[in-house]
Amino acid sequence: MTMDLTFLGTGSAYPSPGRGASALVLRTEGECWLFDCGEGTQTQIMKSQLRASEYRSWGPAVPVGPHDITVNRVLVPPGRITKVFISHLHGDHLFGLPGLLCTVSLQTSPGPPPGPGPPPGPGPPHLPRLDIYGPPGLRKYLRVSLVHELETLPDQSPPEGQLSCEVTAACGPLHPQEQQGRSVPLDVSSDCYLLFEDKRFVVKAFRLFHRIPSFGFCVQEQDRPGRLNTELLKKLGLHPGPLYGRLKAGEAVTLEDGRVLLSSDAMEKPVPGRKICIFGDCSSVVGEGPLKVCQGADILVHEATLADEQQEKAVDHGHSTPRMAAAVARACGARRLVLYHFSQRYKPSALQRDGDDDDVLTLRRQAEDALQGSAVDVTLAEDFLTLEIPLKR
């Protein structure tokens, strides 16, 4: 199964024409999961869909590291987004979500073709579900932001002719398109939050230290059992049928010549699942959960807002430098460290000019220096960079 990671925004603090605000998409067959959704994310998604000839993209021109696998442009249809994970409630990770939800709703509605406004009529039963995971406060933020979206007020005149002042109701009750959510408690033994688990993935969240509560996410693909080695079975004279099922179920089978074939001998090796860890803004981790759950990450995405020389300032603001990110990657034994969430002073390489003081390549070098002697590769994320996540070596 192919998996890839696309960066839609790699800037900190605010979106700029050179770097969007934080957002990245993990794409697996048939589904897109969005991690953070800064202002302008839906526009970045649209840009990623335009043909290169129509849109002059800034990146990726230089940024990939020596061992990068693939860089290309993927299609992320907003209607394909099935899960959204919000690391924390700072605007540069959040302010694009209400607009994205409106657009997803327009695109997935079974009603009239997308027009200028949201379609009338009932929503929830017809719409595909989109799960949103995030910190306390996110639900209220969305309800208040969307209070006037997707519904029509019968009364066109505000109460008592007031132009300002009163607050709109609707904070407690469900939004018309909202289903009942749930709280996820911290699992004390693992120091993590189990967000969900299905046949393909386990997704956990862990705590980070920032200015406000911040989280990281670990997406662990489930190991897949090896397939039946049908070539071997045919050589042994076994043909598809109930015996195959017993071998798959782990039973041993007696062949016609009396030999016993163990299930483990009839199966190819299991395929170990991949692990992708995405850190929200942080100057350090909280507790033991983060490093434990991220052990052996195939890709560890970590912020590097400022250069090592500005570590004190970075930490004051709850942020990290390349050296700090590298230390986390090393402690986790990650295969690849991807840096993102750069201060807007670090222009994308394609926009870099002679005489610019700050060079984003410095950030990569600092991480690489800190990782000397380790097996961790370093990649600089750029807007619209896509990284394929290969199967385990």
Add this chain to the structure above:
Amino acid sequence: MTMDLTFLGTGSAYPSPGRGASALVLRTEGECWLFDCGEGTQTQIMKSQLRASEYRSWGPAVPVGPHDITVNRVLVPPGRITKVFISHLHGDHLFGLPGLLCTVSLQTSPGPPPGPGPPPGPGPPHLPRLDIYGPPGLRKYLRVSLVHELETLPDQSPPEGQLSCEVTAACGPLHPQEQQGRSVPLDVSSDCYLLFEDKRFVVKAFRLFHRIPSFGFCVQEQDRPGRLNTELLKKLGLHPGPLYGRLKAGEAVTLEDGRVLLSSDAMEKPVPGRKICIFGDCSSVVGEGPLKVCQGADILVHEATLADEQQEKAVDHGHSTPRMAAAVARACGARRLVLYHFSQRYKPSALQRDGDDDDVLTLRRQAEDALQGSAVDVTLAEDFLTLEIPLKR
């Protein structure tokens, strides 16, 4: 005094790479006033500041009408925005405001140079004031959106280790950077809201019919009394001094030869103020206020979301067509009608391709057809179009 109007976004429903969501800037000497603030407005502002060589702009390539005055690119420093007017609480007019306020705060803060995060420390006393006018609900929306901005939580761990569910407090109390606001009652006799008045301007709001309460704004420049005709005075032998002051104050003055000079003869003609009217989303006006207050508008900015053929659908969604907009402009005796808020199906002329069904120039033609026999000029707005507002003829 020069005045101009710059469109930062001219699309409806959502921002796209071709058309930003609604936002326009009225610029007078020293101040910028923002009307609506869809998602991505701050990025549009930044794009408007980039040199043309650095940013490939889509527009304005074709859109201007036969009598347009000036098209150019203006600088809109976010820190210069002193007033924001929000027509209604749909996301395509609103979702860019929290992010813009964060950026304005970063740029105007007297603290450390703009870094990756908001500066710590107290804000209000040092910051220039920015007034925000809008419908009920706007204040709550901003408080909830900005609850985590511009302040640091001492407690990094959410209550009881919950990752989701609880709502954040802070809805009633003032935001740390907020000053007490006020309500503006409808003035029943004029059927308008007087938002403010100073020596230079009177700004009023009026009611529109949309799916939710929506407003339009009328910016009326104050008439300026004519200056003293100093040339004439010198000819008459009068030199600068107390007599000048008396003439300015409206008094008559007796000359040495006994003749009486009236104040009105000593003054040049008064300069009539310009009037700019900006309509929010609407399918019609509410009450008599709108047409009364907009009489004689120099520029009337009106939405035209869909073409005349789709009037029924437009009205169903609370929107207008070119013909409907033209009828308003004609009823107001406006000098110039500027159309905007186009369905995203109407690509900017520069992005139009052979075979595209929908051509934005159709919208202009429909308005022009409806205005035949009138003196109203028609302009199609495009992102980054700037219109100079000339002094009254």
